[in-house]
Amino acid sequence: MIDLRRLHVLRAVAHYGTVTAAARALHFTPSAASQQIRQLARDLDVDLLEPQGRGVRLTPAAESLLAHADAIQARWEQAELDLRAGHGEPAGPLRAGGLAVAVSALLAPMAARLRERHRRLSVSIQETGVPESFDLLFEGEIDLAVVEATPHNPPMSDTRYDQQPLLDDPFDLVVPADHPLADRDRVNLGDAAHEDWIAPFADSPCRTHVMAACGAAGFTPGVVHHARDWNVTAHLVAHGLGVALIPRLAQLTPNLPITRVRCAGDPHRKLLTCTRRGAGERPAIEAALRELRDLARTAAA
Known part of the structure; x- marks a missing residue:
């Protein structure tokens, strides 16, 4: 019989990539997590991890077992649903x-x-x-x-x-209210190719979208300022420090002297x-x- 707790440790190793990271997420010590996997391997009489450089990787047997483990997790979710079937009201x-x-x-x-x-x-x-x-x-x-x-x-x-x-959340070009592009209904991003730009940090998912939209318009933006928060970006634009692409869902501080302009091609996330x-x-x-x-x-x- 497979111990589901040990199986969960193996799933965590596959998810996080290392035994140490999996142990941290599960509030185990790395040695305790390793022991759980070794015991699972002994129970099944197969190798589940093999050395790879300084770390480990899953064996083909472990990959096959994980496919079943994911199916078991989905069945548990379904079992909970079935048990609550007589109580259809969300609670x-x-x-x-x-x-x-x-x-x-x-x-x-x-x-x-x-x-x-x-x-x-x-x-x-x-x-x-x-x-x-x-x-x-x-x-x-x-x-x-x-x-x-x-x-x-x-x-x-x-x-x-x-x-x-x-x-689909479109990006608008946000410019100072007195910017030459502010009075347009729609703008080609290439018209802002020579502007100073404000962009998300490299680790932000939106950074990829901003760079891709500019790349599709034929240029790499000259990023001068970086911000994580869209309102910080909007304040930088309001002070005339550059232009930016900001998602339309982002709710910006009201009454800032900025203008959102729709972009040709509707870049979006x-x-x-x-x-x-x-x-x-x-x-x-x-x-x-x-x-x-x-x-x-x-x-x-």
Whole structure:
């Protein structure tokens, strides 16, 4: 009989990439995590890890076992749903996470609607980065996340997660109110090729979108200033220190002397909802996804 606790340790090693990182996430010592995997290997009479440089990698047997482990996790989610089938009203705790813009524009109004419509449902929200959201879902610390699609996300085929498109969030060129481009209805980004630029830091998912949009317009932006928060970016623009691409969902400080101008070609980022595979049919999560889709339609309009 496979010990599911030991199987969970192996899943964590596959998810985090190293035994040490998996142990940290599971609140184990590295030696305790290694012992769990060694015991699982003895129980199954197969090798699960093999040396690779200074680290380890999963063996083919471990990869095969993980495919079953992910299916088992999804079945557990389905089992919980079946047990609650007689209680169709959304109830209990619902934990959601997402990037800052998603919290402000989508998750906060979602929570307010759910609180009004489902008195037995308790919603908690936290701001999370994209990689962190997947980690928290994997660990069972959150039930639902709104994430930005990036090249570094798990693939859509990853059987641990159910990722669904939610909203295309266009980028606007934001310029000082007295800028020559401010009076245009739509601007070609190439017209801002020689401007000073304000951009997200290199570790921000939006950095990729900004650089790709400018690259598609035929130039590399001359980035002079960096910011993590869209309102910080907007204040830098307001002081005439450069121009920036800012997502339309970002709610900026009112009355700043700036203008948002739509961009030709409509560069945008994609926002996704993500749950653990099999969890999306839980009444609480189903209600949350329904509200999010409705809010996304309103935002797109």
